[in-house]
Amino acid sequence: MIKARVPAENPEANLGDYNKRYQSFNWKDIEEQFTWHTTGRINIAHEAVDRWAMDPERKERKALIFEKGDTVAIFTYLQLKEKSAQWANLLVRFGFETGDRLFVFLPPCPEIYFALLACARIGALFCPVYATSTFDEVSVRISDAVPRGILTHPDLVEMLPTDIQDNTEFIFLTEGPLPNLLANEILVGGIPQQMPTEFCNIWLRPRSPLYLSYTSGSTGPPKGVVHAHDDMVGILSTAREVLDLREDTVLWVDADPAWVTGIVYGVLAPWLCGATALVQGDPFEAANWYWTLEKHSVSVWYTTPRTLTRLKEAGGNLASRYDMSHLRHMATVGAPLVPDIFYWVKQHLGRSPHDTYWMTETGMICLANFPSMDIKPGAMGRPVPGVEVAILDEDGEPMPPLSLGELAIRAGWPAMMVGLWLDEDRYRAYFNEKGWFLTGDIAIMDDEGYYFHQGRNDDLIKAGGHKVIGPYEIEQILCMHPAVSEAAVISKGSEPDEGVSYLKAFITIHKGFTPSIRLNHEIKAFVKASLSSDIIVKELSFLERLPKTRSGKLLRRVLRAGELGLPAGETANMEE
Numbered sequence: 001m002i003k004a005r006v007p008a009e010n011p012e013a014n015l016g017d018y019n020k021r022y023q024s025f026n027w028k029d030i031e032e033q034f035t036w037h038t039t040g041r042i043n044i045a046h047e048a049v050d051r052w053a054m055d056p057e058r059k060e061r062k063a064l065i066f067e068k069g070d071t072v073a074i075f076t077y078l079q080l081k082e083k084s085a086q087w088a089n090l091l092v093r094f095g096f097e098t099g100d101r102l103f104v105f106l107p108p109c110p111e112i113y114f115a116l117l118a119c120a121r122i123g124a125l126f127c128p129v130y131a132t133s134t135f136d137e138v139s140v141r142i143s144d145a146v147p148r149g150i151l152t153h154p155d156l157v158e159m160l161p162t163d164i165q166d167n168t169e170f171i172f173l174t175e176g177p178l179p180n181l182l183a184n185e186i187l188v189g190g191i192p193q194q195m196p197t198e199f200c201n202i203w204l205r206p207r208s209p210l211y212l213s214y215t216s217g218s219t220g221p222p223k224g225v226v227h228a229h230d231d232m233v234g235i236l237s238t239a240r241e242v243l244d245l246r247e248d249t250v251l252w253v254d255a256d257p258a259w260v261t262g263i264v265y266g267v268l269a270p271w272l273c274g275a276t277a278l279v280q281g282d283p284f285e286a287a288n289w290y291w292t293l294e295k296h297s298v299s300v301w302y303t304t305p306r307t308l309t310r311l312k313e314a315g316g317n318l319a320s321r322y323d324m325s326h327l328r329h330m331a332t333v334g335a336p337l338v339p340d341i342f343y344w345v346k347q348h349l350g351r352s353p354h355d356t357y358w359m360t361e362t363g364m365i366c367l368a369n370f371p372s373m374d375i376k377p378g379a380m381g382r383p384v385p386g387v388e389v390a391i392l393d394e395d396g397e398p399m400p401p402l403s404l405g406e407l408a409i410r411a412g413w414p415a416m417m418v419g420l421w422l423d424e425d426r427y428r429a430y431f432n433e434k435g436w437f438l439t440g441d442i443a444i445m446d447d448e449g450y451y452f453h454q455g456r457n458d459d460l461i462k463a464g465g466h467k468v469i470g471p472y473e474i475e476q477i478l479c480m481h482p483a484v485s486e487a488a489v490i491s492k493g494s495e496p497d498e499g500v501s502y503l504k505a506f507i508t509i510h511k512g513f514t515p516s517i518r519l520n521h522e523i524k525a526f527v528k529a530s531l532s533s534d535i536i537v538k539e540l541s542f543l544e545r546l547p548k549t550r551s552g553k554l555l556r557r558v559l560r561a562g563e564l565g566l567p568a569g570e571t572a573n574m575e576e
């Protein structure tokens with residue numbers, strides 16, 4: 001584990017003193033900040049948008065800046081309230097009711113956010129899917145959730161299986177004209193503009209469903225994770241304390257709206273804080289990313305290690321051409337923020353990226369490097385106030401510091417999923433009988449309470465005797481070789497009598513190096529010197545790129561499956 005420490009970047013940040021805040025924290029104090037605390041009437045659309053739109057001092061503030069290509073569309077809180085009210089009226093006109101599902105199968109565009117708020121207003125479930133989804137991915141998800149309607153684009157309609165096209169009550173198309181519309185196809189076009197700009201929100205129960213997000217597991221079909229309106233308590237608290245959002249913040253989250261990060265922190269978090277959300281709809285391009293930061297004076301940027309890796313590949317000189325002086329906080333999520341990338345960003349962008357950890361199931365950030373806290377590069381940080389985290393052994397008992405085990409969260413934090421869509425058994429399997437939610441992630445906590453990710457529990461490697469290790473540390477040793485860019489290791493079995501475990505490494509190499517038998521041997525010899533004698537990297541393959549999900553997560557199980565002839569689980573959600 002890395003012992004290095006980088007001093008806190010912003011001791012004045014919202015959270016203040018971590019230990020004090022953690023000890024005195026009470027969720028009730030956050031709940032009091034919502035209007036429903038006094039009125040008893042809950043709807044996230046009211047808390048995130050309407051209350052600012054009804055405030056004369058705030059209604060003209062920018063709520064959403066949407067940019068794609070040469071067009072920039074800006075919506076104030078008042079406009080967002082009116083647009084989403086029109087969309088809610090449209091859904092009601094087509095018979096939508098509380099509990100219905102609306103699938104949103106679109107590339108980033110403002111309509112996604114109007115639809116999200118419209119669903120919230122009527123208590124329907126907003127169900128986003130990636131516009132780059134394959135036919136099977138779309139099919140499995142839609143057949144599972146059986147929506148009343150699908151909001152999509154004419155170019156994507158052919159990705160919908162014909163039985164779904166025929167049997168879904170409404171297919172809403174954002175654009176047209178499209179010749180020969182089928183009976184259930186509705187060209188949305190100008191309809192919302194003809195609808196009233198007022199909508200009487202349905203008041204809901206705290207745990208009424210808000211969105212349904214599918215996450216692919218290593219086994220079985222994808223899980224439909226259901227989240228509720230009162231997730232807002234956890235979202236607001238982490239938005240302020242982890243991302244340091246304030247009313248004058250321009251927050252950019254470069255995550256697809258089909259990924260939880262794009263919805264929860266992309267828009268809900270800034271809106272709950274009365275801040276500005278920036279959405280960039282273009283595909284990644286390094287110069288454009290820097291230009292977006294400069295042009296919109298982004299003050300807080302929540303990104304991924306994958307984006308930062310791509311910026312590094314584009315070179316440090318490019319970064320120096322842009323003015324990022326207004327960027328006061330940077331955070332990442334989704335995959336380990338390796339020290340190499342951390343230090344590159346610190347050097348070339350002049351500020352530290354702050355790693356955070358959470359899952360679709362948790363609904364909010366659970367571990368974080370806070371702006372007011374020292375960073376240990378490579379660590380996911382410490383538990384957010386109000387959340388109890390532990391490392392458990394195989395019997396579900398908390399382990400002492402520096403032990404490798406499963407990362408678990410004490411059930412009952414406010415944004416915890418309400419359930420899995422039509423799958424009570426798989427939902428229950430997340431929890432042990434002692435009230436812990438099991439993440440499936442393997443981690444180590446150090447003696448100061450910082451957590452280090454070591455892989456998923458199905459990636460564990462059995463070394464000699466009873467020793468079990470995570471693949472991450474071995475991958476980091478591989479990456480210390482000058483030729484190695486990224487690495488993934490899997491177990492290829494062990495010789496119990498000899499107490500030796502054999503591994504296979506898959507690597508990508510930096511520009512300027514060429515794969516060869518000699519380099520192969522050299523890298524294996526290099527890692528041998530740094531590993532204990534019971535772990536041997538026996539095989540090594542050069543790959544063009546490692547298999548990853550769309551949000552940049554390494555899929556070791558896909559490598560394992562290819563190597564050992566095992567089922568790969570859902571390989572949907574992989575990068576194109």
Ligand code: 6R9
Nearest residue numbers: 333334335336356357358359360380441453
């Ligand atoms: C928000 C999101 C969840 C899984 C999670 C873990 C991995 C997330 C991480 C991280 C290492 C971090 N993960 N943050 N791994 N360091 N800071 O990512 O949700 O798409 O459901 O993925 O992502 O394995 O269990 P989701």
